Structure formats: C-alpha cells, structure tokens
Ligand SMILES: O=C(O)CC[C@H](C(=O)O)[C@@H](O)C(=O)O
C-alpha cells in the first residue's frame with residue numbers, strides 16, 4: 102500500500118484534487134490518501150502555511166498530491182505553501198507537460214525548482230532591495246541530469262533556454278549543462294529566453310526537452326499552456342531524490358471556485374504522473390482522458406457546458422472500459438438483450 106499525502110489547498114484546488122482522487126481510485130486500490138491542511142487559513146492560525154508536525158509526517162509519505170494555493174502579495178511573513186514544500190521536500194526538478202490531447206503531442210518543460218531567483222535570499226534596505234539569483238554547480242548539474250535522462254528516454258535533444266548573454270549565473274549554468282550533455286552524448290540546442298518566447302508561440306511542438314532556470318520555467322510553462330487550449334489541462338511533477346509532489350500548474354481560480362465547473366483534467370493528469378512515479382498504471386488515465394476529450398462534454402474553459410463531476414464520470418467510464426472491456430461487452434449485450442428481445446414479441 103502506498104501512502105500519499107493530499108493537500109487540496111484553496112479555491113478550485115479542493116474540487117480538482119477530489120476529482121483526481123476519484124479517478125486514481127478507479128485505477129488502483131493500492132494508495133492510501135492522507136489529507137493535510139495547508140495554505141493561508143493555516144497561516145492565520147499557526148503563523149506558517151503548514152504545521153511543522155504535518156510537514157514531518159508528509160516527509161515520510163511516498164508522494165504528495167497537491168491542489169492549488171494562492172499567495173497574497175501584502176501579508177508580512179507569509180510564504181507560498183508550494184514554494185515552502187518544494188524547499189522543505191527538496192523537490193529540485195519540476196516537469197511540466199503541456200499536452201495537445203487532441204493530436205498526440207506534448208511540450209516538455211524541465212524547470213529548475215530549488216534556486217535561481219527563487220533562492221529566497223534577499224537584502225532589504227530603505228532605498229534598495231536585492232533578490233539573489235543563485236545558480237550552484239550542484240543545482241545546475243542535477244537538473245541538467247534530469248533533463249538529459251528524460252531526453253534519452255524520449256529520444257530527444259535538450260533545448261537549454263537561458264540568458265547567458267547577460268547573466269553571469271546563466272554563463273555558469275550553461276557551462277555545467279553543456280559539459281554534462283557532452284559526457285552523456287546528448288545534443289543540446291541553445292535558445293535565448295526572450296526570442297525563444299516567439300518560437301514557443303509560433304512553433305511549440307518540436308522543441309525537444311526544454312530545460313531552463315526557475316523563474317524562466319515558471320513563465321514559459323504558462324505561456325506554453327496556451328497550446329493546451331486551457332491551463333486547466335496542464336499537469337506537473339515536482340521531483341526530489343526521496344519524494345515527489347504532483348500538482349496542476351493552474352491557480353485557485355477564485356472566480357469559479359465552488360461553482361463545480363473547474364476543469365479537473367490538469368489535476369487528473371497530475372494523478373497519472375503520480376501513478377507512473379509509483380510504478381502504477383498512469384498510462385490508462387492518459388488514454389482515458391484523451392478518449393474523453395475527443396467526444397465528451399467539456400468544462401466551460403474549453404467551450405463546453407460540463408460540470409467537473411461530468412468530466413470525472415466520463416473519464417472513469419473510459420477507464421472502466423479499458424480495465425474490463427469484457428464486462429462492458431456483457432453490459433452492452435445485456436442492453437441489447439433487454440431492449441431488443443421484447444420488441445420481437447410486440448404485436
Ligand atoms: O503563488 C504561489 O504560491 C505559487 C507560485 C508558483 C511559482 O512557481 O511561482 C506557481 O506560479 C507555479 O507555477 O507553480
């Protein structure tokens with residue numbers, strides 16, 4: 102039995118995480134979900150976005166399923182829950198898969214997840230504030246290795262997106278990436294981040310495995326999400342050496358929270374990535390989602406009129422069909438038998 106921590110968070114994070122759990126439970130009974138509370142409400146009660154004792158418990162889990170939390174700009178000492186978890190669980194690699202569910206293609210973005218402009222180090226003076234953009238050899242090497250391994254697995258190249266023409270940190274990052282890739286025999290294409298945004302908009306589908314620094318990855322993954330037709334569809338995995346956390350890249354969408362119309366697919370596909378991480382059958386969820394979106398009623402962000410629960414039910418039906426088609430054939434035959442035979446005898 103695997104033990105998975107669940108942090109639903111705020112807004113639609115609650116609705117889409119519950120949806121993902123329903124779908125995961127339709128695939129496997131080998132996961133025990135243990136819920137923890139976290140976010141701004143917890144901060145107001147305990148002065149931190151998550152309680153220390155809960156964090157220690159979460160570290161003992163096999164994985165984490167995370168919803169979404171929002172971070173107010175102007176609350177002194179409040180720190181983003183997801184940034185806290187990435188640091189505390191040492192989740193240094195953020196893989197974001199932007200899928201075109203209608204045409205069997207994806208954009209892979211490997212975002213360094215522990216340092217860069219998210220180092221959390223800064224100096225505040227009366228007339229000046231400095232945020233430190235830190236690139237370490239350890240940080241650069243381990244994210245480069247993550248991207249290179251993925252490129253080998255997918256038989257792709259690595260597209261390293263940086264600003265080494267201006268930033269000293271990226272000159273260093275670049276040296277580490279290029280020397281490791283050469284040792285590993287993986288080809289690296291280099292792109293400068295500003296001009297790369299044009300390419301990512303115009304020609305998104307053959308960008309290989311995109312590797313980039315933390316903040317660049319944050320921005321590029323939301324930009325790339327336009328090609329998924331809705332950011333509500335995009336899943337992600339935050340990987341460390343001991344544990345991983347899976348979450349959709351969208352936010353809490355307060356404007357639709359509680360209305361039951363949130364798109365659960367990003368969270369459901371994050372659940373698929375979680376199953377793959379645990380060597381369970383995540384692929385069946387990808388197949389069920391692709392089959393559903395090509396014929397089912399979709400949520401309003403994709404132009405449909407479906408409620409979240411309709412999408413969940415439709416995807417679970419697709420899964421059940423894949424798990425036991427024979428059972429479905431029996432149902433189908435029963436249907437015919439029930440509906441067809443009586444008409445034979447109607448005068
Ligand atoms: O506002 C938050 O707490 C989440 C921020 C977070 C980030 O990486 O900057 C989010 O934008 C994301 O892409 O995961």
Ligand SMILES: [Mn+2]
Nearest residue numbers: 319320323350
């Ligand atoms: Mn973001």
